[in-house]
Amino acid sequence: xxxxxxxxTLGCAREDLYQKMLDGKMKYSxxxxxxxxxxxxxxxxxxxxxxAAIVNQVALCRTSYGPYARAMVKICKEESFHQxxxxxxxxxxxxxxxxxxxxxxxxxxxFWWPALMMFGPGDDNSPNSARSMAWKIxxxxxxxxxxxxxxxxxPQVEILGMTVPDPDLRLDxxxxxxxFGAIDWQEFNEVIAGRGICHHEPV
Numbered sequence: 001x002x003x004x005x006x007x008x009t010l011g012c013a014r015e016d017l018y019q020k021m022l023d024g025k026m027k028y029s030x031x032x033x034x035x036x037x038x039x040x041x042x043x044x045x046x047x048x049x050x051x052a053a054i055v056n057q058v059a060l061c062r063t064s065y066g067p068y069a070r071a072m073v074k075i076c077k078e079e080s081f082h083q084x085x086x087x088x089x090x091x092x093x094x095x096x097x098x099x100x101x102x103x104x105x106x107x108x109x110x111f112w113w114p115a116l117m118m119f120g121p122g123d124d125n126s127p128n129s130a131r132s133m134a135w136k137i138x139x140x141x142x143x144x145x146x147x148x149x150x151x152x153x154x155p156q157v158e159i160l161g162m163t164v165p166d167p168d169l170r171l172d173x174x175x176x177x178x179x180f181g182a183i184d185w186q187e188f189n190e191v192i193a194g195r196g197i198c199h200h201e202p203v
Contacts, residue, residue: 002071009067029053030188033196034114040093040100040107046086048108048115048153050079055149056119064136087156094160101161108157109165116180117188119146125185150178 004014020026031049036042057079060072093104120126120142132138140148154171157164168181190196 002074003068006065006067006071024194027192029118030191030196031111031114031118033191033198034111035198037110038103038107040090040103041111043086043089043093044104044107044111046082047090047156048086048111049118050082050086051153052115052118052149054079054083055145055152059138059140059145062139068137090160094162104160105162108162112164112166113183113187116146116150116183117191119143119149121185121188122183147177150180151176154178 004017007017008014017026021028031045036045054076057072057076061069061076063069063072090104093100120129123129123141123143126142129138129142133141154164154169166181168179170179171177172179
């Protein structure tokens with residue numbers, strides 16, 4: 001609702017936005033195209049997905065468009081609660097039975113790459129990133145934010161005693177950043193084109 005209010009300041013009618021959602025024409029976060037298969041998914045979505053959203057949205061709290069920035073401040077407060085709740089759920093599973101730990105690892109395996117895709121295409125292939133940066137709508141590039149998320153999250157994965165499904169992941173001692181494998185951008189493009197696994201289910 002915060003974002004609908006911000007959109008209304010640009011002349012959009014909320015009823016039109018609702019109708020586009022019902023008609024399947026409204027864009028929404030790519031992550032909602034993936035199924036939730038287990039209780040571990042609930043924790044991992046809160047931890048990883050909302051964690052990625054926070055990295056994106058904290059930067060937008062200083063965006064150049066005031067109504068959007070103010071909406072982001074409110075949203076980040078809620079997302080922070082969800083992220084912490086999700087991590088605590090994951091910690092409970094990590095300290096549980098072998099079956100619970102396996103369920104947690106499976107959820108991480110399925111949501112790791114979609115979480116990284118939430119930051120959008122790489123800077124070289126993003127059609128809107130340069131203009132958004134020039135207008136100060138975005139203060140950090142997609143790749144910068146994705147790297148920040150990975151650097152913040154891998155130590156948390158290790159605390160849980162889990163791994164991410166990336167054999168190329170390694171810590172670059174010189175830069176202090178984690179280097180990671182190639183993202184499947186074909187899957188990302190299919191999802192945002194409306195051909196995701198659960199594209200029609202939210203409606």
